[in-house]
Amino acid sequence: xxxxxxxxxxxxxxxxxxxxxxxxxxxxxxxxxxxxxxxxxxxxxxxxxxxxxxxxxxxxxxxxxxxxxxxxxxxxxxxxxxxxxxxxxxxxxxxxx
Numbered sequence: 873x874x875x876x877x878x879x880x881x882x883x884x885x886x887x888x889x890x891x892x893x894x895x896x897x898x899x900x901x902x903x904x905x906x907x908x909x910x911x912x913x914x915x916x917x918x919x920x921x922x923x924x925x926x927x928x929x930x931x932x933x934x935x936x937x938x939x940x941x942x943x944x945x946x947x948x949x950x951x952x953x954x955x956x957x958x959x960x961x962x963x964x965x966x967x968x969x
Contacts, residue, residue, distance in 0.1 A: 916940060923947065928961055 911917050920941070925934035936947040938956060946957040 928959070 922939040924937055924939070926937050927933065928935050928937075938945045938947040944959075946959045948955050948957060
């Protein structure tokens, strides 16, 4: 009976550690932008932005995308400074011989 209590206690401890770890990972993930109060007029609220990577041109390299509302923009470095650019993806064209 004593060994059973050890196994049950150890199992419960493991479950609690797993839950706490999961919550911490979700809460402190680097992908989260904190909710902010109102920002100065003319500025974008950080909570309205989403930044992620996607291979838009299927060349095997990822491009950085910034989404604001329903619109996606490219986020590039030009001369060492971040630049936001509009873009569109054209479907592949078939060339006849």
